[in-house]
Amino acid sequence: MERTFVMIKPDHVDLADAILADLDGLARRVQSARVDAVPRDVIEAHYAPHLGKPFFGYMCDSYVDRAVVIAVYEGDGVVKVMMDAIGATDPAKAAPNTIRGKYGTDSLDAALADKRPVKNVAHRSDSGSEVQREIAIWEKYFTEA
Numbered sequence: 001m002e003r004t005f006v007m008i009k010p011d012h013v014d015l016a017d018a019i020l021a022d023l024d025g026l027a028r029r030v031q032s033a034r035v036d037a038v039p040r041d042v043i044e045a046h047y048a049p050h051l052g053k054p055f056f057g058y059m060c061d062s063y064v065d066r067a068v069v070i071a072v073y074e075g076d077g078v079v080k081v082m083m084d085a086i087g088a089t090d091p092a093k094a095a096p097n098t099i100r101g102k103y104g105t106d107s108l109d110a111a112l113a114d115k116r117p118v119k120n121v122a123h124r125s126d127s128g129s130e131v132q133r134e135i136a137i138w139e140k141y142f143t144e145a
Contacts, residue, residue, distance in 0.1 A: 001074050001075065001076070002074065002075065002076065002077060002078045002079060002128070003030070003072055003073065003074045003078065003131055003135070004027075004072070004073050004074075004078045004079045004081075004082045004124060004125045004131050005070070005071075005072055005123075005124070005125045005130075005131050005134040005135050005138070006023065006070070006071045006072075006073065006082060006086070006122060006123065006124050006125075007046075007068050007069070007070045007071075007122060007123040007124075007138075008020075008068060008069040008070075008121070008122050009063075009068060009119065009120070009121060009122060009123065010038075010062065010063055010066035010067060010068055011062075011119045011121075012103060012119075012121045012122070013034075013067045013068065013069055015103055015121075016034070016069040018103075019099055019103065019121070019122065020032070020069070020071065022085070022099060022102075023071070023073065023082065023085060023099070026073075026075075026078075026081050026082070026085055027073040027074060027075035027078045027081055027082065028073060028074055028075055029071050029072070029073050030072050030073065030074050031071065031072040031142040032069070032070065032071040032072070032142070033069070033070050033071075033138075033141040033142050034067060034068075034069050035067060035068050035069075035070060035138075035141050036067045037065045037066070037067070038063045038064060038065065038066060038067075038068055039064070040060060040064045042137060042138070043060050043063040043064060044060050045137045046134060046137050046138070047059055047060060049130075062119075070138050070141060070142070072135060072142070079124075079125060079126070079127065079128060079131065082124045082125075083124055083126060084098070085098060085099060086098060086099045086100055086121075086122050086124045087099060087100040087101050088100060088101075089120055090120070091103075091104020091105065091106055091119075091120050091121065092104075092106075094120075099121055099122050100120050100121050100122065103121045104119070104120055104121045105119070106119040106120060
């Protein structure tokens with residue numbers, strides 16, 4: 001049974017119930033939590049693969065001391081299932097039936113022009129190795145779903 005990690009980003013936590021309901025129909029949620037104030041060390045560890053990129057500092061700043069909702073799902077092929085369900089990184093290019101297409105209002109072009117991260121609703125793991133790394137970073141916040 002495969003697992004994946006999903007995070008609803010700070011600008012969309014108010015939509016968490018609707019987003020989780022959409023995703024729960026696709027796979028079994030096994031853990032979830034609301035983190036009311038994300039510490040800098042946690043978000044920097046989460047986005048460590050982007051360390052050194054121009055947007056890293058802005059991205060981390062957009063999370064610190066703000067709420068997120070995190071969840072772990074499991075099922076056959078769930079990494080790809082959630083990647084497809086959440087949609088393209090740029091909400092302006094995401095299919096309308098995806099989480100980013102349905103709830104996103106930002107665009108990658110505007111984000112880069114403003115030197116800030118794109119507000120694309122949710123993060124999802126893109127590989128099995130990332131799932132394990134991300135769950136380990138956030139595990140202290142989880143409770144059973």
